[in-house]
Amino acid sequence: MANDIIIQTEQLTKRFGDFIAVDHISFDVHKGEIFGFLGANGAGKTTAMRMLCGLSLPTSGKATIAGFDIYKKTEAIKRSIGYMSQKFSLYEDLTVKENIRFYAGIYGMSNKYIKDKTALLLQQLHLEDEADKLVGSLPLGWKQKLAFSVAIFHEPQIVFLDEPTGGVDPVTRREFWNLIYEASAKGITVFVTTHYMDEAEYCNRVSIMVDGRIDALDTPVALKENFSAASMDEVFLQLARKATRNDS
Amino acid sequence: MQSVIVNNLSKNYGKEKEIKAVKDVSFDVSPAEIFGIIGPDGAGKTSLFRMLTTLLLPDSGNASVDGSDIVKDFKAIRKKVGYMPGRFSLYQDLSVEENLNFFATIFNTTIEKNYDLIKDIYIQIEPFKKRKAGKLSGGMKQKLALSCALIHRPVVLFLDEPTTGVDAVSRKEFWDMLKRLKQQGITILVSTPYMDEAGLCDRITLMQQGKLLSTGTPTEITGSFKQTILGVKAANMYDLLKDLNAYNAIEDAYAFGEYHHAVMKENSSEEALQKYLEEKGNKELVIQQIKPTIEDSFLRLMKS
Amino acid sequence: MKQFFSFIKKEFYHIWRDRRTMFILLGMPLAQIIIFGFALTNEVKNESIAILDQSKDAASSQIINKISASRYFNVTALLHNPDEIARTFQTNTARIVLVLPSTFGEDLRHVNKAQVQLVTDASDPNIATTLINYATAIITDYQQSLNSTAVIPYQINVQSRMLYNPQLKGAYSFVPGVMAMVLMLICTMMTAITIVREKETGTMEVMLVSPVQPMKIVMAKAIPYLLLTVVNITNILLLSVFVLDVPINGSLILLTGESILFTITCLSFGLLISSVTDSQQTAMMISMMGLFLPTVMLSGFMFPIENMPLALRIVSNVVPSRWYYEIVVAVMIKGLGISSILKQTLVLSGMTVLLLSLAIKNFKIRLE
Incomplete structure (x- = not known):
């Protein structure tokens, strides 16, 4: 089933001077998969994710995203992915509708399409009454759900989520994961980082980065078996404690 | 005497006080207890902490910290509490050592005088003492901030979301440090959005939309869950x-x-x-x- | 006290480690003085002058000789009719033309009273004014040499084709102007920004939850900037005295005293701004719009107040730097004493008391 591979990296490396931020990582992600990308602060997650999104060029190694080479086709990559992070997601001083329109506009969608799809999306998120409210006035959980929906509005093949649920209440966190499941069921590949270990369990497969390398990659069940651990939390702690790099 | 006593405390914001951040909150904290305030972002944890640390005036209700009233005796409270706000609040352009020295002086003390208290924590960042605080990693910043909050040997320590955005390993280390501080007799109030940290506290309260949902030991709270x-x-x-x-x-x-x-x-x-x-x-x-x-x-x- | 010193030490670290800002704060006033100084001190030397002599007699040639003999002017063209004046300017042959009317010699001889005309290229009004002043001085000189032997005094009226430009009344007005600007910039803007920065980074929160008296935090912030201001003012005065030859005509002690008064005004203003704003950006905008621009536009330094429309003249009264500017001009340039600047000093003191009490009233010992 090699043809359903949507992210493929081979010996992908990023150096900053003497410092090897990402150290020869190789992995594949399949279409429609929910792929958890874990690691302690400073393990190299953000750097790796930036390369995969076409925001920074690798020092060496190979990678293709949605079939596009990350050295040559960064523009094509950007068109086929969505991105959302905890820190930056939506413009707080624009309304819900304006935000959607703005992001959809970036991807050059027709006005009619945007209008129809916006209505549908607002209905799904139960945000019809808030459509003309400023995003800044919404509770955090709603913002995050909206940000995710906006990130997949243009129906990308892959969506990258950088700690999407930080600080969100447990109910909303579950609603957020429901959205992730739905996206995955529609065939969108979800690449997600998180500090909540219970969320690692929701992923189809999980990779754990330590000191710039991927030290473990498997389904949560297999990982727990291999490390004779009761939870993903224990697996993570066992691996992360081996880190020699000071997390700077 | 209880270390912290909170009676019907409320805080509202906005022109017409229409945003109710903290609603009629009451709880007590015993000396040398680790008391956790658990709730998501926007639950009102920070407003509650700011009132208890005399940074905000409550709209109604009252509270005391180590016997001092948070409104009338705010000067007394400022002398005896340690406070670590949610975001990193040290001088980024000063070195680790300069920051610590500075905080020691403003509390009229010296690093040497209370070194035994911060030793465990400070020793981990000491190799980087000449480095500017802004250049430290997340985990190290957190340790420096805690050292600075402890430098005057506070009676009560307020930690506002100290582990947010910190990875699981650093979080674990941080909680181990808190356990040791508790043994030194310091009362610790800590807020967190991570539910799994609740079990590490002696007593907790669950906070949501300005209200306390339930207060007690972790076992009391889970024990009140009667359904299968x-x-x-x-x-x-x-x-x-x-x-x-x-x-x-x-x-x-x-x-x-x-x-x-x-x-x-x-x-x-x-x-x-x-x-x-x-x-x-x-x-x-x-x-x-x-x-x-x-x-x-x-x-x-x-x-x- | 140790607490207080450790605060001041910390402030110095902040300033010292932000080298770029520090160099701007120290270098900018110097650059301003030098640029203004050399742009405005137009020393006239061997300037080309054209002459239209319609009189062509003994008196007119004596004046022409006197002008060409001076080290200020070179006679580069002799014109024959008034139409040529414009061309002289267009071809840059000369920037000033002396016109001696046909009746000049006769008038001087018979009625002891004659007229000459000076026409200047006023596209650069500052230079034009300077040239007229120099040429007038030479003609006056000639007139006096005639008077020394005459019974009835001779009188030569110089008519210039450019109105007297009051903006250049005190030729060195930019030194007091720059002083006002620098004080405003450093004491007000920097004090406001550095306090607000602590609010932004959250360090103010930690400071407030400590036994330090909040007022002390603020005082400690003012001191390094006060010192920086003293360095700057000293630099400005040294530069103006030794490089630009602008002397301090009045009392240095009086000047210093008035400057300290204005510094306190500025610090109070900065403190007030910091207590009503929460972001460095806003503090910067308020300082720029509320203080810096009025200092430049309405203090009388760039544009003379007497030439302004009534509304602006009224507004200029509430700009503190206007009063300080007048004080410095009076003391430094005109060499006047305290009695002549009592009004200005009183107004400035009143403003300071008002601003300081507002600032203290608005100062927060909590977060809101």
Whole structure:
């Protein structure tokens, strides 16, 4: 089933001077998969994710995203992915509708399409009454759900989520994961980082980065078996404690 | 005497005080206790902490910290509490050593005088003492901030979301440090959005939308969860969750790590659920009894 | 006290480690003085002058000789009719033309009273004014040499084709102007920004939850900037005295005293701004719009107040730097004593008391 591979990296490396931020990582992600990308602060997650999104060029190694080479086709990559992070997601001083329109506009969608799809999306998120409210006035959980929906509005093949649920209440966190499941069921590949270990369990497969390398990659069940651990939390702690790099 | 006593404290913001950040909150904290305020962003944890550390005036109610009133005796409180705000609040252009020295002087003390208290923590960042605080990693910044908050040997320590955005390893280390501080007799109030940290506190309170949902020891809170929770897993977890939510003998079902949690109504049976789920075509079905966790309690209290 | 010193030490670290800002704060006033100084001190030397002599007699040639003999002017063209004046300017042959009317010699001889005309290229009004002043001085000089032997005094009226430009009344007005600007910039803007920065980074929160008296935090912030201001003012005065030859005509002690008064005004203003804003950006905008621009536009330094429309003249009264500017001009340039600047000093003191009490009233010992 090699043809359903949507992210493929081979010996992908990023150096900053003497410092090897990402150290020869190789992995594949399949279409429609929910792929958890874990690691302690400073393990190299953000750097790796930036390369995969076409925001920074690798020092060496190979990678293709949605079939596009990350050295040559960064523009094509950007068109086929969505991105959302905890820190930056939506413009707080624009309304819900304006935000959607703005992001959809970036991807050059027709006005009619945007209008129809916006209505549908607002209905799904139960945000019809808030459509003309400023995003800044919404509770955090709603913002995050909206940000995710906006990130997949243009129906990308892959969506990258950088700690999407930080600080969100447990109910909303579950609603957020429901959205992730739905996206995955529609065939969108979800690449997600998180500090909540219970969320690692929701992923189809999980990779754990330590000191710039991927030290473990498997389904949560297999990982727990291999490390004779009761939870993903224990697996993570066992691996992360081996880190020699000071997390700077 | 209780270290912290809070009576019906409220705080409102906005022109017409229409935003109610803290609503009629009451609790006590005993000396040398680790007291956790657990709740998501926007629950009102920071407003509550700012009132207790005399940074904000309450709109109603009163509170005392180590016997001093938070409004009248604010000067006395400022002398004896340590406070670590949610975001990193040290001088980024000063070195580790300069920051610590500075904080020692403003509290009229020296590093040497209270070194025994911060030694465990400071020793880990000492190799970088000439480095500018802005150039430290997240975990190290956190340790420096804690050292600075402890430098005057406070009676009560307020830590506002000290572990937010910090990875699991650093979080674990941080809680170990708090345990040692407690042994030194320091009362610690700590807020966190991570439910799994609740078990590390002596007593906790669950906070949501400005209100306290429940206060007590972690065991008391989970013990008050009377219904049966079944952990269910199957080959397709997403379909399983939909099936669980459609089943009428289930009050609530939600994802919970490896298993989904199903809160059962009274008079429901495990066998009936198993039969129903198999009929729905779920494969590799596993059902087991689950002890309620803090998060289960929180979810139930939030929804009720 | 140790607490207080450790605060001041910390402030110095902040300033010292932000080298770029520090160099701007120290270098900008110097650059301003030098640029203004050399742009405005137009020393006239061997300037080309054209002459239209319609009189052509003994008196007119004596004046022409006197002008060409001076080290200020070179006679580069002799014109024959008035139409040529414009061309002289267009071809840059000269920037000033002396016109001696045909009746000049006769008038001087018979009625002891004659007229000459100076036409200047006023596209650069500053230079034009300077040239007229120099040429007028030479003609006056000639007139005096005639008077020394005459019974009835001779009188030569110089008519210039450019109105007297009051903006250049005090030729070195930019030194007091720059002083006002620098004080405003450092004491007000920097004090406001550095306090607000602590609010932004959250360090103010930690400071407030400590036994330090909040007022001390603020005082400690003012001191390093006060010192920086003293360095700057000293630099400006040294530069103006030794490089630009602008002397301090009045009392240095009086000047210093008035400068300290204005510094306190500025610090109070900065403190007030910091207590009503929460972001460095806002503090910067308020300082720029509320203080810096009025200092430049309405203090009388760039544009003379007497030439302004009534509304602006009224507004200029509430700009503190206007009063300080007048004080410095009076003391430094005109060499006047305290009695002549009593009004200005009183107004400035009143403003300071008002601003300081507002600032203290608005100062927060909590977060809101």
